[in-house]
Amino acid sequence: xxxxxxxxxxxxxxxxxxxxxxxxxxxxxxxxxxxxxxxxxxxxxxxxxxxxxxxxxxxxxxxxxxxxxxxxxxxxxxxxxxxxxxxxxxxxxxxxxxxxxxxxxxxxxxxxxxxxxxxxxxx
Numbered sequence: 058x059x060x061x062x063x064x065x066x067x068x069x070x071x072x073x074x075x076x077x078x079x080x081x082x083x084x085x086x087x088x089x090x091x092x093x094x095x096x097x098x099x100x101x102x103x104x105x106x107x108x109x110x111x112x113x114x115x116x117x118x119x120x121x122x123x124x125x126x127x128x129x130x131x132x133x134x135x136x137x138x139x140x141x142x143x144x145x146x147x148x149x150x151x152x153x154x155x156x157x158x159x160x161x162x163x164x165x166x167x168x169x170x171x172x173x174x175x176x177x178x179x180x
Contacts, residue, residue, distance in 0.1 A: 064084070073109075078102075078109070079108075079143075080108070080109070086115060094122060095125045109140075110126075110143060117149075126162070142164045142165070144165070144166055145164065
């Protein structure tokens with residue numbers, strides 16, 4: 058009997074406060090899981106003023122997943138909402154930095170915020 062393999066990416070949904078929805082991502086997000094991530098973000102977005110992705114349990118993401126996050130950010134901003142990435146692990150932070158996306162996204166990592174860094178450097 059063949060037992061199906063568990064998904065590489067585990068998604069959990071929460072609404073910590075009105076107008077804010079949060080997805081908790083655990084595992085890996087690559088080409089095989091990127092569509093699930095996009096669908097999950099799209100499903101929770103309507104009516105949310107903010108969509109938070111807790112990526113503290115994310116171990117890996119590839120360029121396909123990065124593209125999903127960039128598209129989600131653009132879609133949310135066009136709907137007058139925003140995407141926030143929470144608590145990236147050092148390997149995920151490194152991927153975002155190498156891709157040149159660390160300052161592109163609103164990121165709250167528990168130590169500093171890319172938003173506050175940008176605002177502090179404004180003239």
